[in-house]
Amino acid sequence: MMRPFLSTLLLCAFALLSTSCSEEKHASPPHYKPETPDPLTAEPYDWESARQEVPSVTDLVLLYGGGHHRDPYAWDAERLSDYVTYTDTDGKTHWLFDGFLLLEIMDPAVGEGAGVKFANGYTYNNQPLRSATREDWQRLIDYYFADETGIGALEQVVATAAATLGEPAVKRRVVISIPEPILYRDVDSKVTEYWGSVDGRSLDFSDVNDRVRACQWFIDTVRAEFDRRNYAHVELGGFYWLAEKASDTSSIIGTVAAYLDDLNESFNWIPYFNANGARQWKTYGFHCAYLQPNYFFSESVPESRLDEACEMAAAAEMQLELEFDDNALNSRGMAYRLRDYMSAFRRHGVWSDKRLAYYQGGQSLRVLKNSSDPADKELYHEFCQFVVTCPIRTAQ
Template sequence: MKKIIQFSVFLFSSLMTLFISCSSSDGPTGEKPEVPEVPSVTPGEMYSWEESRTAILNSTDMVLIYGGGHHRDPLTWDVDRISSYVTYKDKNNMEHWLFDSFLFLELKDTGVGGANKTFTYENTENLDAANQKDWKKLVDYYFAGSTGLGALNRAISNAQSRLGSPATKRRVVIAIPEPIAHKTPANENSTSVYWGTLDGHIMDFSISKDRVDACKWYIDYVRSKFNEMQYQNLELAGFYWLAETAGTTRDIISSVGEYVKQFKYSFNWIPYRGAEGHNYWETLGFSHAYYQPNHFFNTNQSYASLEETCETAKREDLDMELEFDYRVLASNTEHDIYYPRMKDYMKAFKDHQIWNTKRLAYYEGGGNLLSLKNSSNQADQDLFHEFCQFVITRPIRSK
């Protein structure tokens, strides 16, 4: 009888061990997470520029640089392309420094050669969530020698030979992908252990700590790559939270923010109009939050609503985003609808003291400022100069 009991205990223990092992490593669907080759990063290691930094670096005019997804055309930001975001020549052929800060970000990787993954919950294509391998590839894209930050560094060097050094080095902000709880965001029954491993631990994104630790790994990998590249004209100034609402990640935002800010980096956010958390962004742990009016995209929104959004930003101490895309081009069939909506931003931001008091982020649809610049249409040329003058004449800009 004793032997039967001992065998029963042994059998029960073995089955429980097998069950726990399967649950922790395979997830609800029985899939094993991909285990890519990833760099070993020392958590919290301080680099020289971090040790000497006494405060978060300031900037006034941050342009969004979308890149990394294979659906982008062109795929890369080379020196020629990104140079038009570094300086601007006015109608008298006088050259000026343009944006002082560059936010590198991506939402998904689709198209020929792409992984068909999303970096954010906010996708409408039922894509799978990006894993550790995809996060690493995105960082490697940003830090490739001939494109991204490398191209930006050289473009600034080229401009310095003509203009001398700017008052401050150009700032760089890097987006953090969302650690999505399930492999297929739209299916909560899909596995939560798809992402990868850290220090031999299979990450389970149903656990908040694992999601935070994945973000810390990503932040440390960005920092290590920046240290490796030794750019002469750039400073790593901060990180950006890709989610545009607090709804999907409110349980981890503050922990990620604490980690970012311990190295004197800014923690940036660009919530859409009315997004959950926009009115308590500081409590969430962000350094700066840029409010999206969404006026350009919502043709049912009146100019009065844009003015109201400006007043909301002032009341809640939010910075703001100016928005436009390819539809402002004279060649676009919807030009007559969208051209005046872009102009509305410049008017409202000046009328409501946003232009002269607030940090601004600029969404231009992934290359459409360059499209305006290169257009042979006079209306496009006029809009290009009006916009660039709007940027370079701001009283608070860091030069």
């Protein structure tokens, strides 16, 4: 995993127009391993069947949450408001991000649910984490659907903004990350029957059908919550595959993709730079894949990485991710690297032609906004203007 996360340590750096995010129905993709799971039978809700195409977004911001190492822990209305709207230096308020990716990679905190990972390959303070169970997955869902935080808070913030700005052209779209059904319970064990039960039957992840069934359970549980709550201002914009390389899950991605396609739900992926399977994202059945340049986090990575990433994304018909964290503060000396992204994306036509995902640490956009340093305020406005003036944005 190449994208860093905010905790007591920084993991190693990993991190509609001419866009290539396919909005058309596609055939079930082929698989890369001999094991081919059985197809799933989809039963769309009326609001899914009514869609003319799978949902898409122009500007997708990543909002990590659900692990108890996050500080602050909850995404309340105050935090989310800075991602829903932006007020420029002339006092004009704009809609900001139209998509919100809710995701978590681990919960290493002491207490209930301690020491779990939601995707393979993560450790905490160099200590192994056990693979998350159905109970852990359910706890993530409950976190996302809290009334006063998470999606509930997002609904409140958009409603408040709409009272002043008028309703946006489309509802704000929420993309939910699917935890990886990790083969083994522990790094050093061969236990594969640990996750829990569905319909009274214990799942064994040595069977690819059971790994797919766990994903189906998660997808259907999330969809049922959206159907039950019937939000007025936000909607389910699809799902995200948390594993940032294909090698551990290549045997099941295609079946999950076909299931989501039959439901008219989008399937999204953000592999790290040169990740296994990244260039083959269409073959796996994703509707949209963003490439991580992994440039911001280490000054040993040359600026030419951005050119290489833009060229690679163009060749593979991928979208791009823009990345920064609190090191973009003027006091930390890496603001120039965020500007390098914006410059390269303009230079290569990414800004004008492609959809973008935005990795911004824990809440680094707010950190820039609330800084007392004028240089940070300037960078905050520069970044937000980069977002709101993007030519391919739909009427917001």
